Amino acid sequence: MHIADKKKWLRYSVSAAFLIIAIIFARAVWPIIAPFFVAIVLAYVVNPWLKRTGRLGIPLIVSLIIFYVYVFLGIYCLVMFTAPIIIEQLQNLFAYLPQLFDQLKAAGNQILPGNETGGTADMLQGFGKDIAQSLEKRLTGYGDTLAAKVMTLPKLLVFFVLSPFLSYYFLRDKKNILARIMSLIAPLRRIEFLRLMRELDHLLRQFISGYLLISLIISIMSAVFYYIVGLDYALLLGVFMGIAELIPYVGPYL
Numbered sequence: 001m002h003i004a005d006k007k008k009w010l011r012y013s014v015s016a017a018f019l020i021i022a023i024i025f026a027r028a029v030w031p032i033i034a035p036f037f038v039a040i041v042l043a044y045v046v047n048p049w050l051k052r053t054g055r056l057g058i059p060l061i062v063s064l065i066i067f068y069v070y071v072f073l074g075i076y077c078l079v080m081f082t083a084p085i086i087i088e089q090l091q092n093l094f095a096y097l098p099q100l101f102d103q104l105k106a107a108g109n110q111i112l113p114g115n116e117t118g119g120t121a122d123m124l125q126g127f128g129k130d131i132a133q134s135l136e137k138r139l140t141g142y143g144d145t146l147a148a149k150v151m152t153l154p155k156l157l158v159f160f161v162l163s164p165f166l167s168y169y170f171l172r173d174k175k176n177i178l179a180r181i182m183s184l185i186a187p188l189r190r191i192e193f194l195r196l197m198r199e200l201d202h203l204l205r206q207f208i209s210g211y212l213l214i215s216l217i218i219s220i221m222s223a224v225f226y227y228i229v230g231l232d233y234a235l236l237l238g239v240f241m242g243i244a245e246l247i248p249y250v251g252p253y254l
Helices: 003-028 030-055 060-111 118-172 174-183 187-228 234-245
Strands: none
Touching (some): 003 030, 060 118, 174 187
């Protein structure tokens, strides 16, 4: 192996080691750095909105308050209107699962009468009932877990209050932060670095917004179609189709 190849592999090995150490360290201190990470993501998401409102002469703090109020109201309305329906449909679905597997067994016996499907049908029926019971236990367990996690509510409140607060300072000082980052890059590479970051930012925003928009459209259209044809659990299935659309290769086939 040539000396250049050895140096390259050594550089890759050191980089991989540093990456592993960084991941382990980040996992260990995640409760501390999580608000900062969320604040950076929020600042990245809010930045286009602030550019538009900045052209109108609206101050930064006012623009942020308006944005967070809109987001909070949107999430609140979505949860208040859809969560009870989805929970009710989930409960009805889990209650209906044993009956569904009984119907599948009866259908199998009609297709292949006699003992040809007896063992298989009984096995599928038992397997289906086990799944239904397991899901039901999980749902009841989630209630107990939720009650236990209420004790951590103050920590969650601090987290959700601190992250937007930190995002304000990131956005306010973004020019200074970018200047510090640029100072770490060689002068001859700065123009190329800026061009690459702009292209990456554009592609990332287009990709995320496009995927979310497609998922939302699929979810709404599926729920409306299922409701029109009289299918049970229309909203639940619509939400499932929208979430599945986010999964590459799986969503389009569903």
